[in-house]
Amino acid sequence: MDLVGLLKSQFLCHLVFCYVFIASGLIVNALQLCTLVLWPIDKQLFRRLNCRLSYCVSSQLVMLLEWWSGTECVIYTDPRAYPTFGKENAIVVLNHKFEIDFLCGWSLAERFGVLGFLIHCEGTRFTEKKHQISMQVAQAKGLPSLKHHLLPRTKGFAVTVRSLRNVVSAVYDCTLNFRNNENPTLLGVLNGRKYHADMYVRRIPLEQVPEDEDQCSAWLHRLYQEKDAFQEEYYRTGTFPETPMVPSRRPWTLLNWLFWASLLLYPFFRFLVSMVSSGSSLTLAGFVLVFFVASMGVRWMIGVTEIDKGSTYGNMDSKQKQRD
Numbered sequence: 001m002d003l004v005g006l007l008k009s010q011f012l013c014h015l016v017f018c019y020v021f022i023a024s025g026l027i028v029n030a031l032q033l034c035t036l037v038l039w040p041i042d043k044q045l046f047r048r049l050n051c052r053l054s055y056c057v058s059s060q061l062v063m064l065l066e067w068w069s070g071t072e073c074v075i076y077t078d079p080r081a082y083p084t085f086g087k088e089n090a091i092v093v094l095n096h097k098f099e100i101d102f103l104c105g106w107s108l109a110e111r112f113g114v115l116g117f118l119i120h121c122e123g124t125r126f127t128e129k130k131h132q133i134s135m136q137v138a139q140a141k142g143l144p145s146l147k148h149h150l151l152p153r154t155k156g157f158a159v160t161v162r163s164l165r166n167v168v169s170a171v172y173d174c175t176l177n178f179r180n181n182e183n184p185t186l187l188g189v190l191n192g193r194k195y196h197a198d199m200y201v202r203r204i205p206l207e208q209v210p211e212d213e214d215q216c217s218a219w220l221h222r223l224y225q226e227k228d229a230f231q232e233e234y235y236r237t238g239t240f241p242e243t244p245m246v247p248s249r250r251p252w253t254l255l256n257w258l259f260w261a262s263l264l265l266y267p268f269f270r271f272l273v274s275m276v277s278s279g280s281s282l283t284l285a286g287f288v289l290v291f292f293v294a295s296m297g298v299r300w301m302i303g304v305t306e307i308d309k310g311s312t313y314g315n316m317d318s319k320q321k322q323r324d
Contacts, residue, residue: 071184073107089117090171162213173223
C-alpha cells in the first residue's frame with residue numbers, strides 16, 4: 001500500500017470526515033428551521049434555500065466517492081438523450097443492490113447539477129433471503145420472476161408519478177453494476193478504495209407512463225423485467241448497451257467540504273489541544289471516553305449502510321406481503 005493509501009485508511013481521517021459531516025449537518029438543520037418563517041411569505045424562496053442547504057450536507061458524501069476514493073461511473077446511454085440530462089426535472093429509478101448505489105446515483109446527479117430526487121422502487125436492498133420471499137410473492141400473484149431484482153413497490157411509484165406529472169418531463173431508468181464482481185462498501189470508500197461502476201440510463205418520456213394506477217403498476221413490473229434482462233446481459237458480457245460516456249466531475253462538492261472543514265476543524269483541534277495540555281487526569285479520561293464514543297458512532301454510521309445489517313423490511317413472511 002502506498003503512503004496516500006495508508007493515510008486514507010487511517011481511522012483519524014474517517015473521524016474527521018464524520019465530525020465535519022455531523023457538525024455541518026446540525027448547523028444546516030438549524031438554518032433550515034430558521035427558514036420556516038419564509039414559508040407563508042414566499043414558498044419558492046423557501047424551497048430554493050432548503051435545496052441549497054440540503055446540498056451542503058449530501059454533497060459531502062459525493063465528495064468522498066468522487067474525490068477521496070476516486071470512484072468513476074461510466075454512463076451507457078443514447079447519445080440523443082444525453083444532452084437533456086440536467087436540463088429537465090425527472091424521476092430517477094435506480095436498482096437497490098449495492099451498499100453505495102445511492103452514492104453513485106447522487107454522483108451522476110451532481111455532475112449534471114441536479115443532486116436531489118431518487119427512487120428505489122424495491123423498497124429495500126437486495127439480499128438472497130429477501131429475493132426468495134419476493135419471488136414467492138411474484139409466483140402467488142402470477143407475476144414473472146426476477147433474477148437480479150426484488151419486486152418493485154408499485155403504489156408509491158404510481159403516487160409519485162401522479163403527483164409530479166405536471167412537474168417532471170421524464171423517468172430515468174438507471175441500472176447499476178460494478179466491474180470485476182466488485183462488492184463496494186461505504187467503509188471501502190472511506191478507506192479510499194476506488195471502484196469501477198457502470199450505469200445504463202434510459203430516458204423515458206413521462207407521457208409513456210400510464211396515469212391509471214393498475215396500468216402504471218403493470219408498466220413498472222415490465223420495466224423491472226427489462227432491468228433484469230440488462231443485468232443478465234451485463235453479467236454475461238461485462239457491458240451495457242448503448243454508448244459509454246463519462247461526465248466530468250464538478251469542483252463544488254470538494255469546495256463545499258473544504259469550506260466546512262476550514263470552518264469547523266480549527267476550533268475542534270484547538271479544543272483537543274487544550275484538553276490534552278491541561279494535564280488533568282479527569283480531562284484526559286474524558287477525552288479518551290469521547291474518542292471511544294466517537295469511534296463507536298462512526299462504526300454505527302457505517303453499519304447502517306451494510307447490507308447484512310440493513311433494514312429487515314422485505315424479510316417478512318410471504319403471506320403477510322401477499323396481503324399488502
